[in-house]
Each structure stands twice: as structure tokens, then as C-alpha cells.
Amino acid sequence: MTRIGTMWRKSLDGRTAALYLLPSIILFSVFVFYPMFRTIYLSFFLTDQTGNAAIMVGFENFQYLLGSSEFQNSMKATGLFVLYTVPITIILALFFALLANEKLKGIGFFRTMYSSTMGISVAASSVIWLFMFNPSIGMFNRLLGVMNLPQIQWLLDPEWALLSVSISTIWMNIGFSFLILLGGLQNIDEHLYESSRIDGAGYFYRLRRITLPMLSPTLFFIITISLINAFQTFGQIDILTKGGPSQSTNLIVYSIYREAFINYQFGTASAQAVILFLIILVVTILQFKLGERKVHYQ
């Protein structure tokens, strides 16, 4: 009895801690872990209209997807989209952050301008860009007209649509990347620069030898986040192109959405969701493996 008593008292900490952790654990279980396992489960089934598993088909959903030109096309579009958006967003945001890190009068104003796109929702940004891409009254074709260049059917031409969506996405993501990179720059110890200045090192030498290495953890973080975000793109596709024209912008999340909630094919939609999960898992693991080697921590 007394032994049980002491154990009971000893585990008091654990029980109280459980109380504090309970809300998170319940919510994660219901809305993250259970649905993740359920998605994997459903990906091996054909489902009825309400999403109940009906016929077990093993890996057939995956086989079907890998053989379907529609899905291959969606994967290709997603890959290209990541390639178009992530590097340019980060390079531009880094350039802006370096400029905005100078101690000059009125620099706060410029910082606000650069970070502004973070405060603008994907839906609102997409509507603004939809107007700018408008073939007859949009700004881009007007500019081309002024320069006597041929007009472009930005969002309606399969050759241009993905590029157009990418341009608008780069703009949408700049604010957040800028804010994170500026924060990283401001964490770098000023003394590092002072000693290099005595040596008479130039700006680009300092950039290459001090700033970038010291910034590498932040860069690493923002590259990972940007990659993951790019794979999760949905809103701008829904408003700008609806996956068209001829599926040239049918990115993976949009494809899952359509398969599940428009075509009611929950089995193949879940299989796509599993593939999305695996891609992000691989990206995260790769990033960490590479990051361990390349990143310089203070």
C-alpha cells in the first residue's frame, strides 16, 4: 500500500504534466494523426460517395496514378512550379533584406514596404494579379502594347499560365521570406564586421566571408519552409486558373482537392495525399541531412 502510495506521489508530476499537455495531444490525435493514418488507409481502397472504404484494391490506386498522364502532368507542373518560385523568391528576399539592413534614415519605411505582402492574403493577392494579367485591360499587356511587343494571353495560354502563377506567387511570398531573413541579418554580431573593416575588406568580401556564412541557419530554415509551402500551393490556383488551361497549372494540392471534392474519388485522392506527404517528408529529411553538413552555426 505504501509503495503504491509513493509511486502515486512520484507520478504526480507526470499526471499534472499530462493535464497541461492534454489539449494539444487530443487535438493532434483527432486532427493530425488520426486523419494521416486514415488517409493512408483510404489510399488502398475504392470508396463510396461519402468516403467510406468499399473495396480493398491494394496498391492499385498508386499504380493507376503513376500510369495516368493526368497525374504525371500534375507532378511535372508541381516540380516546375517549385523550381520557378523558390530560388527566385529567396534571392530577391535576400537582396531586399541586405538593403534594408543598412542603418539609414527612414529605413523603417522601406522595411514595411518589403514585408507588406505578408499582410495580404492569397485570395486578395490573386484577385489583384488576375486583374493585372487580364488580356485586354490588364497592366502587363498594356505595357507590352506601349513597347510594341505582341500581346500575351498570360493565364489562358498553356505555355504561359504556370509562369504567370509563379510570378504572382513569388510576389506573395517575398514579404515573409524578407522578414525572416532580415531577422537573421540583425542577429549577426556587429563585432565580426568591425575587425574585418580594419583589414580593409570590401563589401562583397564581407558578404561572402561573414554575412552569408553567419546567415546560413536562417537561409536553411527559409529554404525548407519555402519548399514545403510551394508544394502546398492552392489558393492562387483556385482563383487564377482553376488548374487550367489544359491542366498546365494543376498543382498537386489542387489535384487532390478536385479528385476528392469534385470527382468524389476519395481513394485516388488519398493516394495523391500520401504521395504529397512522402515528398514533403523526403524534402525535410534531405534538407536536414544536407543542412547538417553545410550550415555554419554560431
Next chain:
Amino acid sequence: MKMGLPQKIWIYFLLIVTSAFVFFPVLYAFMISFMTGPEIIQGKFFPESISFENYSKVFSRLPLLSYLLNSFIVSVSVMLGQLVVCSLAAYAFVFFKFKGRDFIFFLFISTMMIPWEATMIPNVFTIRKLDWFNTYQGLTLPFFALAFGTFLLRQHFLTIPKELHEASQIAGLSRFRFFWRVVLPVSKTSLVTLGAYGFLTTWNMYLWPLLITTNKSVRTVQIGLKQLQSQEIATEWGVVMAGVIVVIIPTLLLLFIGQKQLQKGLSQGALK
């Protein structure tokens, strides 16, 4: 950092040109929101007169006021919910020693690797089973627990001296009172960062409200914009842009006020 005048002029030049580029689309939308149809077709940049006609039109065509209110309720609920749920969890991770702490911590980390979009299909079924379609709890509750928020707060809690905790125990302060009276007040900056982040991301959420609102009762402004754009296309861009401006003002203001705080807080949470 000392620099020469030519260098200064060069940097100011780059700052002005590039920030103008970044801000241009917003400014353009703002200008369009005051224009009449013919002005837009002529391709002007400045409206001839400042008239709020487009704004009164957009409020009469859409229940924009109730959408704004819905967005506000949803964003504030998620913000408060996240603050409560994340700070409780972070407190347990920092100030309690218990079996399986590392394992639970690992579980929290693993949720960051599961993209929300990969779980949305069963989540929609769950909401349907709970009969939570078109309800505030359906829009908000799934987002209360947040691994990122827990880490952000945990980082801050770790900086609180252990002696303070020991002293509080000797003084007979209960666990909860220490949390409420000491830990939360000294972590104000991290709480503000997380709060601003939660509000901003919820206000801008698109896919989830699209999936689980089927009528206008709890619909948020982002879905309102989609509606507006599909109704008004090619006809009245001025009205559409007025809607856009109304929707972005709250978050832009929040960002302008909290920019410094957000930048500091987010990059700290990201790194340590």
C-alpha cells in the same frame, strides 16, 4: 556602419526602386478601387476623383460586413485558442520532469512534417460527422494545437531562471499560479508574436473555409473575395478592388504595427 555619400545615394536609389516595385500591386489595386468602369478601360493610373461609390456597392452586393465579422471572430478565436493550448504544452515541456517527455516532444515535432493538405480529406469527414459544417468551432478548433507555437513559447520559457521556479515552490505557489503569475507575464513578447502570427495566418486562410462553409452564415472574407471575383468578372473591377482593399486593411495595419516584433520573434523561434 559609416559609408560614403555616393554609396548612400546608390543604396537609397535601390531601396526606392525595388520597394516601389514590391508595393506597386497594392497601390494599383487601391487606385482602381476609386475608378469608374470607363476609367479602368482607358488604363489610367490615377482616378479622376475620389469617390467611394465602389465601396458602397461592394457592401451592398455581398454581406461583406458579416463576412468581416466572421473572419474577425474566427481569427481571434484561433489566436486565443493557440495561445492557451500552446502555452500550456510549452509549460509542461519546460517545468515538468516526467516519463516519456522526449517521446511526446518527438510526437509534437512529427506533426510539423505532416502537411495539413495531406490530412484534409478525413478531416472534412470528421467535421461532417460532428455536424460542424458552417460552424465557428469547425473553422477554428482544428488549428488550436500548433507545434511551431509550442516551440516558440518553449524557447522563451527556457530562458526563465530555474531558481525562480524553485523559489516559487518553496513559497508554496501552486504550479498553475506560477504559470499564470510568473511565466506568462515575463513571456509577453513571445505571446504577442505568436498571437499576431496566429491572427494573420487565420485571417488569410483559404482552403479550409472553402471546404467547410456551404452558406454565408460563418463564411469568411477570403471566400467572399472568391465569390465577388467570380460574380463580377470583366464587369466592375472597381467594385472588386474595393472589396480587396477592405479585406487587406486589417492585416496590413496589424503588420505595419507589429512588423518589428514579428520579425524578431519569428526568426528567434525559427532558429534556436
